[in-house]
Amino acid sequence: MKIIRFILSPIWKLWLVLSFTIPFIIMFPVFYYALVNNKLDFAFKMKRVWARIICLLTFLYPRISYSSVKYKLPKPCIIVPNHTSYLDIVFSPFIVDHTVAFMAKYELLKIPLFKYFFVYLDIPVNRKSITGAHKAFSEAGKKIDQGLSVVIYPEGTIGDRGKLRPFKNGAFKLAIEKQVPLIPVVNLNNWWYLENGGFFKSNGRPGCPKIIVGDPINTVGMDENNVDELKNKVHTFIQEELNKFYGKQN
Numbered sequence: 001m002k003i004i005r006f007i008l009s010p011i012w013k014l015w016l017v018l019s020f021t022i023p024f025i026i027m028f029p030v031f032y033y034a035l036v037n038n039k040l041d042f043a044f045k046m047k048r049v050w051a052r053i054i055c056l057l058t059f060l061y062p063r064i065s066y067s068s069v070k071y072k073l074p075k076p077c078i079i080v081p082n083h084t085s086y087l088d089i090v091f092s093p094f095i096v097d098h099t100v101a102f103m104a105k106y107e108l109l110k111i112p113l114f115k116y117f118f119v120y121l122d123i124p125v126n127r128k129s130i131t132g133a134h135k136a137f138s139e140a141g142k143k144i145d146q147g148l149s150v151v152i153y154p155e156g157t158i159g160d161r162g163k164l165r166p167f168k169n170g171a172f173k174l175a176i177e178k179q180v181p182l183i184p185v186v187n188l189n190n191w192w193y194l195e196n197g198g199f200f201k202s203n204g205r206p207g208c209p210k211i212i213v214g215d216p217i218n219t220v221g222m223d224e225n226n227v228d229e230l231k232n233k234v235h236t237f238i239q240e241e242l243n244k245f246y247g248k249q250n
Contacts, residue, residue, distance in 0.1 A: 012058070013204040016194065019057035020090075023050055028113050035120035040148070041099045043121060048093040055090070059206030060193060062091045067214045067241070073097055073183060074216055076149045078175045081185035082238050083153040084162050087194045087209065088187050092151055095185060095213060100149040103140060106132065127156050137170050144178045154234070158196045162189065162246070164239050172231045176222045184214035184234045186241040212241050 024031075027050055034043035055061065073079075075098050081088055089102065102117075106126040109115045118124045123139050126132030140150045152174075154167040175182045188210040195202035214237055222230065 009202075009204040012206065013194070016054075016058050016204070019054050023053045023057075024114070032116060035116055038120075040121055044093070044099040051090050051093045060087070060090075060209065061207070062094060062209045062211055064091075064094060064211045064213065067212055067237075071216070073149070074181045076144045076147055076178075077181045077183050077216065078144075078171055078178075079149060079151045079183045079185055080154050080171050080234055081151070082164055082187055082242075083155050083158050084187045085158065085190040085194045085196060087190040088153070091187075091190065091209065091211060095211065096149065096151075098149065100151050101140070101143045103136060103150060103152045123150070133170065137174055140174055141178060144174075144180060150174075154231070159191075161195070162191045162242070164235070164242060167231050167235050169227055169231060172227050172234070173224065175219045176224065176226060176230065179220050179222075181216040181218055182230070182234060183216055184237050186212040186214065186238050188212065188242065188245045210245070214238075214241075 027046060030046055031043060034040070034046065073096055079092075079096065079100065081092070089104070092100075092102070101122050103123040103125050104118075106124040109118050109124050123136050123143070125136035140152070143150055152171040154171045155165040156168050157165070159165050172182070190209045190211075192203055192205075193207050193209055194204055214234075217230070217233065219226075219230065
């Protein structure tokens with residue numbers, strides 16, 4: 001069984017790369033036109049189409065549920081998912097029902113063509129630089145002022161095999177500063193289907209990843225003294241959902 005997985009997993013990952021890249025290259029003129037002409041809503045809708053193409057080609061069928069009842073996400077808001085896999089980003093357009101900007105690592109600016117998302121819509125962040133991180137959150141604040149929502153991964157990096165890392169303060173400070181709701185999102189098992197790590201050593205396969213959207217958390221009336229309380233509330237919610245799914249060893 002391990003030998004079969006060792007052979008098939010890299011083949012599927014290669015197919016995922018092709019399914020990601022080829023549709024993007026075909027769609028790039030449309031993305032570029034929308035981005036340079038500030039048609040951000042259209043650009044994001046096309047992102048959703050692109051994500052659906054990726055999922056259909058790779059036989060990935062994310063199952064999205066809500067911790068209580070399904071609702072329309074407030075606009076603007078800050079969405080704070082745990083980070084388990086590169087698939088977290090691919091599936092995000094299925095979670096949000098309006099245009100959002102993603103905060104992601106600065107290195108993505110180096111990818112040809114793909115960098116234009118970060119020039120015109122998304123937010124690159126150099127987490128190794130205090131100045132760079134401050135600049136990124138300042139840019140995120142401007143996006144919120146423009147009515148856009150923002151997706152921020154508070155762990156700052158992908159966790160190891162779904163383990164939840166400590167949260168950084170930035171997303172929670174920003175939510176309080178802008179007095180906008182926080183939306184916690186739990187990526188339960190995306191890493192089962194695409195695990196960060198060696199091409200031959202890590203997971204890679206089709207299937208049905210599971211994602212939970214939590215209730216909005218209101219920040220109106222909070223101030224900087226509530227940052228830790230807010231951060232701990234989101235961390236606890238995500239950890240409890242992971243514990244339900246995996247058991248308390250996670």
